[in-house]
Amino acid sequence: MAVTSTPIFAQTPFVKSLNMSAITACTTRGPTATANLAAANITAFVPISTNGLRIDSIGVTAASTGFTVASVANIVGIWSWDGTTAFLINEILTTVVTPSTTAVSYSGMLTYAQPLILPAAFALYASVSVTTTAAGAALVVTAYGGAY
DSSP, rough: OOOOOOOOOOOOEEEEEEEEOOOOOOOOOOOOOOOGGGTTTTTEEEEEOOSSSEEEEEEEEEEOSSTTTTOOOOEEEEEEEOOOEEEEEEEEEEEEOOOSSSSOOOOOEEEEEEEEEEEEEEEEEEEESSSHHHHTOEEEEEEEEEEE
């Protein structure tokens, strides 16, 4: 007997951003229990969903309140949370860019070759390796994908 399957497609587009303008540096890459996330400076980013999410890419953009302030080298950690523990699954390296009124600020994108599929009970968290401030090292991290 042949087994057939029907593909499942995202029902609606999904975009979620996190303002990382005043985040203290995270000093671990190790699995972190839910009770320790705040103390480890691992911040909620993409919440759990009813039917799960497909994440196609994650972007990081400099977001300083000073229009011509240089960005700093930093590592944005992306953590998968399964309801009890967060695990570091990706890191996005930011670089120093000095923007101006005619030069753009830092912007980078992690694009998944195969989408990152988050089950309904999972969420994403984010962290930085260098403490951010609104006036200098601020970042915005954004997930793009679809909701099932």
